[in-house]
Amino acid sequence: MSKVEVYVTYKKSILDPQGQAITAATQKLGYDEIKDIRVGKYFEIEVDATAEAAVSKVEEIAEKLLANPNMETYKVEVVD
Numbered sequence: 001m002s003k004v005e006v007y008v009t010y011k012k013s014i015l016d017p018q019g020q021a022i023t024a025a026t027q028k029l030g031y032d033e034i035k036d037i038r039v040g041k042y043f044e045i046e047v048d049a050t051a052e053a054a055v056s057k058v059e060e061i062a063e064k065l066l067a068n069p070n071m072e073t074y075k076v077e078v079v080d
Helices: 017-028 051-066
Strands: 002-010 040-047 072-078
Touching: 002 051, 040 051, 051 072
Parallel strands: none
Antiparallel strands: 002 040, 002 072
């Protein structure tokens, strides 16, 4: 059994209105050093396979289902 984490974020070239709203809110609260916040998605997936096989399967899932390849990038990491 392998636990895999997937982080999905907008590509740098894609506008992130939710991230911009949060950035503006932090600055209104006085956190002027905060210059940019990007919002994304996080998934924890347990796979009944070796770490190598789990990464391969989860990358397929991320490409087909979890991330929009036109707008988003993803990173897959094995936790244990």
